Amino acid sequence: METRVLLVEHPIEQSLFAEAGTALANGRIVAFPTETVYGLGASAYLPASVREIFRLKGRPSDNPLIVHLLSADDLEGVVSSVPPAFRVLYDAFSPGPLTYVMPRGERIPPEVSAGLPTVAVRFPSQPAARALIAAAGVPVVAPSANVSGRPSPTRARHVLDDFAGRIPWVIDDGPCEVGLESTVIDLTSDPIRILRPGVVTAEAILMKTGIEVVSWKDTATEEEMERPPAPGMKYRHYAPKAEVHIVLPEKDRSFAGSFLEAIRDSEARTGVFFSESTWNELRKYAETLPPALDVYTYEGERDLTRAARFLFDAMRTLDERGVEHIYAEGFEGDEAAAYMDRLTHAAGAADDRIPEAGTEPGASGGLILFICEGNTCRSPMAEALFNDRFGGTIWRAASAGLSTVPGWPVSDQTLQALREFGIEAEGKVSKPVDLSMLKEAKLVVTMTTGQRERLREAAPAFSEKIISMADISAHARDIADPFGEGMASYRRVRDQINESLEDLFSLLQQR
Numbered sequence: 001m002e003t004r005v006l007l008v009e010h011p012i013e014q015s016l017f018a019e020a021g022t023a024l025a026n027g028r029i030v031a032f033p034t035e036t037v038y039g040l041g042a043s044a045y046l047p048a049s050v051r052e053i054f055r056l057k058g059r060p061s062d063n064p065l066i067v068h069l070l071s072a073d074d075l076e077g078v079v080s081s082v083p084p085a086f087r088v089l090y091d092a093f094s095p096g097p098l099t100y101v102m103p104r105g106e107r108i109p110p111e112v113s114a115g116l117p118t119v120a121v122r123f124p125s126q127p128a129a130r131a132l133i134a135a136a137g138v139p140v141v142a143p144s145a146n147v148s149g150r151p152s153p154t155r156a157r158h159v160l161d162d163f164a165g166r167i168p169w170v171i172d173d174g175p176c177e178v179g180l181e182s183t184v185i186d187l188t189s190d191p192i193r194i195l196r197p198g199v200v201t202a203e204a205i206l207m208k209t210g211i212e213v214v215s216w217k218d219t220a221t222e223e224e225m226e227r228p229p230a231p232g233m234k235y236r237h238y239a240p241k242a243e244v245h246i247v248l249p250e251k252d253r254s255f256a257g258s259f260l261e262a263i264r265d266s267e268a269r270t271g272v273f274f275s276e277s278t279w280n281e282l283r284k285y286a287e288t289l290p291p292a293l294d295v296y297t298y299e300g301e302r303d304l305t306r307a308a309r310f311l312f313d314a315m316r317t318l319d320e321r322g323v324e325h326i327y328a329e330g331f332e333g334d335e336a337a338a339y340m341d342r343l344t345h346a347a348g349a350a351d352d353r354i355p356e357a358g359t360e361p362g363a364s365g366g367l368i369l370f371i372c373e374g375n376t377c378r379s380p381m382a383e384a385l386f387n388d389r390f391g392g393t394i395w396r397a398a399s400a401g402l403s404t405v406p407g408w409p410v411s412d413q414t415l416q417a418l419r420e421f422g423i424e425a426e427g428k429v430s431k432p433v434d435l436s437m438l439k440e441a442k443l444v445v446t447m448t449t450g451q452r453e454r455l456r457e458a459a460p461a462f463s464e465k466i467i468s469m470a471d472i473s474a475h476a477r478d479i480a481d482p483f484g485e486g487m488a489s490y491r492r493v494r495d496q497i498n499e500s501l502e503d504l505f506s507l508l509q510q511r
């Protein structure tokens with residue numbers, strides 16, 4: 001599929017959006033900018049398009065989407081009732097980066113809310129987003145336009161990095177103003193809770209409206225800590241491939257001094273993210289800086305608003321340059337909550353109350369064994385995709401073939417399809433499946449139900465832990481062999497496997 005990029009000119013002409021808007025209303029996927037991050041848009045009225053969004057992102061099916069509207073006049077049928085605080089909050093903060101969770105209305109299919117009785121609604125202020133929604137004439141669901149697990153996109157180029165050739169339209173209106181996803185608040189609870197921090201803070205809400213809201217963590221039960229009320233907060237997110245470290249200002253020391261201390265002994269390839277002024281200070285110590293330093297700066301003095309705007313671009317850019325460590329500047333204070341939330345998620349460990357993928361209670365970890373025939377296309381693909389997303393000290397994937405000989409290299413098209421996702425699998429060779437592997441594995445996943453049956457027959461003692469890809473979730477299917485076919489088939493296999501991975505991971509948690 002060719003991805004058309006619509007470059008927005010200012011002042012905005014509504015007619016420019018007619019074609020993309022009609023396409024959206026008719027079921028196509030259109031990525032578009034908002035003031036926070038780019039969104040992957042679909043009509044909220046069309047369940048098939050909503051499911052397509054989950055498929056494209058590889059998003060767990062228990063993670064609901066946000067519905068984007070132009071104004072409160074469009075709430076009819078989207079919500080079933082409007083909680084009393086809504087109007088006051090709306091007048092103070094909308095349009096803008098605040099999302100309201102309210103009782104779901106009859107026109108919104110359950111797919112949108114992942115079956116929840118509520119729905120999240122937001123009124124974006126970005127003019128191109130508004131022109132597109134107006135042209136579509138329908139409520140637009142839009143998660144951030146990144147493959148699940150990657151940093152959110154704040155430029156059209158980021159969207160293309162993840163989805164070029166996989167969606168028909170991207171609207172390009174330059175970098176996003178805010179750079180962090182919207183604040184999500186739950187209007188169905190008393191007190192009102194912030195489910196996801198954003199630039200609209202509890203303090204700002206209190207100052208402007210007199211309404212007191214709390215962070216969900218402050219009132220959460222133990223059960224809620226394990227299953228956050230915004231399911232999207234459950235996993236480690238916003239994660240670049242590099243290891244992220246946060247540098248905070250210290251008393252009695254310049255900020256550049258703290259940075260120098262943090263990075264000076266780094267021997268690996270190291271990236272840094274901070275303001276130009278910090279860099280101007282730091283570069284004076286050129287001789288003590290690590291030799292392989294990649295520098296990403298934003299203009300001017302150290303500044304929270306600008307750091308937030310550039311954070312995700314910095315993560316993606318430094319990742320592309322192949323750094324192993326990223327040292328990013330941290331900020332203190334209430335207004336930095338959203339920025340620090342994204343950064344600590346990226347760093348993976350800092351907030352130990354948010355379980356990292358694989359560390360939920362009951363997740364003891366172990367080996368996942370993917371099985372296909374030759375162990376040169378499908379199963380190495382699944383192995384690499386799983387390890388890229390979840391692999392580590394807790395969970396690890398391997399693969400083997402039902403009918404293969406040892407030592408065949410992974411096929412070129414498989415390597416290519418993985419490279420397009422930034423994954424390198426060169427050097428892996430085929431292995432026939434054997435008893436010791438089956439014994440060690442926590443779960444064995446075949447590509448087809450036929451393979452599952454053959455393997456169960458060959459090794460009945462392990463039947464219980466042998467499943468097929470189609471068993472993972474209701475919408476999963478057999479993965480057909482792409483051998484001898486073109487790149488399009490390999491990409492299809494990759495995307496099909498990728499979209500089932502989060503569900504597979506949830507399954508692992510339950511076992």
Ligand code: TXA
Nearest residue numbers: 036039064065118119120143144181182229230231232
């Ligand atoms: O800034 C934003 O909100 C961006 C732009 C594109 O609008 N969108 C965005 O969507 O960040 P997404 O899907 O990446 O994140 C939506 C968050 C998730 O954490 C999800 O769990 C939560 O909102 N959410 C959505 N509906 C919910 C509901 N009914 N109840 C609780 N949480 C909900």
Ligand code: MG
Nearest residue numbers: 143144152181
């Ligand atoms: Mg997101």
